[in-house]
Amino acid sequence: MTTILFLALLLAYACGMLLPLCFPSRPHIQNVIAHGSASVACSLGIALGLIGLLASEPLVWFWSSSIPLLTFSLRLDSLSAFFVLTISLVGLAVSVFASGYVQEFYGRIPVSLLGFLYNGFLLSMLLVVTADNAFFFLIVWELMSLLSYFLVVSEHEKPDVRFAGLFYLIMTHVGTAFILVTFLMFYQETGSFAFEAFRSADQALPEGLRTLVFWTALIGFGTKAGIVPLHVWLPYAHPAAPSHVSALMSGVMIKTAIYGLLRVYFDFLGGPFPWWWGFVVLLVGTVSALLGVMYALMEHDLKSLLAFHSVENIGIILLGIGTGMVFYAYDMPHLAALGIIAGLYHTINHAVFKALLFMGAGSLLYATHTRNMEEYGGLLRRMPWTGLFFLIGAVSISALPPTNGFVSEWLVFQGLFLSLELPSLFLKLMLPIAAALLALTGALALACFVKAFGISFLALPRSPHARKAQEVPVPMRVGMGILAGLCLVLGLAPAVVVPLLDRVSEPFAGISIAGRMFEMGGWTLAPVSGEFSSLSTPVLAIILVGLTGLGWGLAYVLGGKGKTRFYKTWGCGLNVTARMEYTATGFVQPIKRVFSTIYQPTVKLETEFLEESHYFAKQRHFEFSIEPIFLKYLYHPILKFFSTLADRSRVIQGGNLSLYLAYIFVTLVVLLVVMG
């Protein structure tokens, strides 16, 4: 049964990849086939994910190949199933959206090619999270990276897109190299590439090697996830891709790295690990969350802003997982499970709202043909549905009750607060500080999305593009609507979600806590005990709705029906125009100033005065930029070092053929001597 399902899924992706190629120069048919099959495949993926989550035993598929060491073995345990579910849920909505969005590219980019890459990309992500053999994993991982690279550079006629693509390609390969090293270390110890062997080898690895594996996995997967300071490629690459691909990259691709981390740390390494592993992950998470949101605030390109928020949210996910690791290290399985569940919950939540927001940004791009927020404005009246869905996404990512972002951030907070159970004084102090920084992150994210929504959708249009904007086609709205609905469902139904996540964390923490997480018949989420803290989003939602009604009723009772007058905004005697409005730059000015230590802003103001008097300015030129500290202090020195190295090593390039032959000869001799 499941095998048939799985084969059907593969078939659907294959159709999506290959069939459009049979209809050359019929973009509309190509579009429908490619995204239709992707939708079907994703629906099958959802079913597969659910079955995998609910199954008691992992599902295994196995095909051997003639290539040594490589077997196409797939394994769908609860962790894989969760990620399959996440990828497919988001994939479904994005595919529906894409069928509308791709119309934008008719005639510019071959839609069949786009569809091929898109379906392949989705499939490669599914295989990454189900692969059960290191060799096979690396192949599909590389495939995923390459396909996403090709998607990033779909609009390769633009130079900045090419730069973003190259940057992405380099960074992702650095990451892959580290993952390769990780797996080779396992291979060296176990003599096999099968994950099964890694898993059973948990105690076989010597202590030093385990530490090394911890670091290489963190760097390797961290590069893909976009943790600070390895995040630098992300804000370039994600916005450069077509918006539906950005939604997938930011929403789910970076989550495959979270999958990898969980797989390596909890599944392969397992066993008791030192507490500082968890602390390092926590530290990385906190720094990523804070810096991610801070740079997002300064960004006025809507898609770059969202990309930086991915860095932030990966940080929050790592905060949850890091808490879990700390508790795991101290052998407190209940709390470890809580941390992992919080991290996973935020993983699916972030996938949902980030994809939603990227689709919203795509819709704005579709309607206005610009990504610059300062040229939007007044779009809520012109694009009411897009606006509503974007608002739901913004409320969710700002973690406001009763949406999904709130529930998962709340769980992360609980994990951090329960540090009071830890024996180590140092961690007892550090975890609440991380919680405070998470609160700062949350508040800044809120400010950022007030900016993103307020400047883009409210007040007057700031450019002719925005004035002429129209609501996007129905498929795009449906795609966004699915995820907007999911944001609310995931927020209101932790009673459904948490037991599913518990099945994922159970094998790692060794204990199932779903039974202890709920009180009052599932209405209240109460991790560990309701005595410590509890939350009930459904009740909060009911209260909120009821009290809104009360407010309306009060206004009616106390004020009568009354009528409302509509009049233009008071502009101190002038007519209010878009030029008088607060800009995105102006909005974040106080934040920029307060955190100037981090931003290192440079402001250049040049004034040209009238010749007659120095009291009147003829024109002014204002320029401001912020210094990305990691580029300046980390990457540029590294680049410089390597280019110097390359310059030096040019000496060996003599250009003479015999010289090259001599090199080969010497190498051969040396090898013979060494090996002999």
Next chain:
Amino acid sequence: MPTLPVNIGSYLVNLCSALLLLTCFAIVAQRRLMACVDLFALQSGFLAVTATLVAYLTGIHHIYLAAILTIAIKAIILPRILKKIVRQLNVQREVSMYVNIPTGLLICGGLVILAFFITQPIVHLGFLLTQDSLAIALAIVLIGFFIMVSRQKAVTQVIGFLVMENGLFLAATAAAYGMPLMVELGIFFDVLVAGLIVGIYTHQIQETFGSVDTSRMKALKE
């Protein structure tokens, strides 16, 4: 013997030490020199109360004397001298600092945590009653030092020095239930003399450089 239960007594000692630490933070957050001096006087007052409490709880009588001297010298005489200097020099506030105030506060918060971790292994050796005050005392010393480092005006640097001295006195009271009487008297005398000397010294700086900004003293290099 004290009639107060030891438990409540140590609560009170802890509370007073906490207040001492709080005033330190207030000094770090304060730009106006007059207010800094006032805060220092307040801190010395809290110190005296702590000393009195310890004296009462342990029944060691010469700590009372130290408390009285603290009030007299640190809460009354020295602040007066300092205020006089401030008034004479006519510098009202610290305009520029090496570290801005929120960062300074954060650093001090870090110093407190550091102090707690440093003293953690030794508090168990101390007396039950006041062992926690030792960490606070160390924190106060560190913050005093930080004030000296981060400020530019000579007067605030002096206050930093005096805060350090307060911290040391608290440490002595907390860890050892006070030093021998002669040593304490000597220290008080030293502090008083230091206060006077510093008064003259700041006056000299003012006359030479036209400012009590010690960063100007770089000019002496040439």
Next chain:
Amino acid sequence: MSAIDFLLIILQMFLVLGLSPLIVGVIRRVKAHMQCRHGANVFQPYSDLAKLFRKEPVISTTASWIFPATPYILFSSTLAASLLVPTIIAPMPLNFAGNIIALVYLLALGTFFLMLAGLDSGSAFGGMGSSREAIVASLTEPALILSLFAVALTAGSANISAIVYKTAILQGIVLDPPPHLMALVALFIITLAETGRVPVDNPATHLELTMIHEAMILEYSGRYLALVEWAAGMKLMIFLTLLVNIFAPWGIATTLSPSALGLGVLVFVGKVVGLAVVIGVFECMFAKLRLFRVTELLGAAFILSLLALVFFYILRV
């Protein structure tokens, strides 16, 4: 949930709704006295609200549906937050619905929409108010969560009702002065910042150099303004309640007897009005800080809450 629980929730709701304009009136009256003015009657805010409800509202033609929807969202989220805070009885029946984090984020929900509404009218004042509110809110939130957590530690629970209840019956580690003292000072500063009181914001001015909250709501009129003002009063009341009931809950009803409840109401009103007087006096003693000096104040609040935490863990007698 039993009928009595339901009645208690309704009672608390009307208490908050009914008492919050009085608190605003008391603070105004105290300030007037301090400034040698006669000042309006303490019940003036009720008349103001009644008048505003009857007035015809004007809505900007530039604004979208966010603008008229915001007052209702703000009103309901603030009132919902107030139901999580025990006033006259602890534990509150709605105790289970959310802890300190839920309280903070419910308030943030209102702020979020208010900031949007500030931007919606297209006026520069609104944008300015939103922008300033963004930075103040960003800096208070971490301090607020940390200070509430420090108090939560002493009670061993992050539910507000549990904190208040345990302090009221002197259970747990409640008798630990340093953490409480530091958290109290921090929470007091946060209260001033969150409710737009003097060192941070001036509720009595419409000068563009100084206003934060007033700038955001400048375009509101009629029943919308009434709801916003009422919500602001309730927010003030929530913070005053937190201050009095977390740090001095004695007198609050811990059982369901009518006498205890009656006493609870009396003590609560007395305490909150008393604290309002303190805030009024405090406002008159200080000048408003420049916006970029507010960070120093809020930084201090953050450090204090951090110290409260440090003290909790380290000063174990």
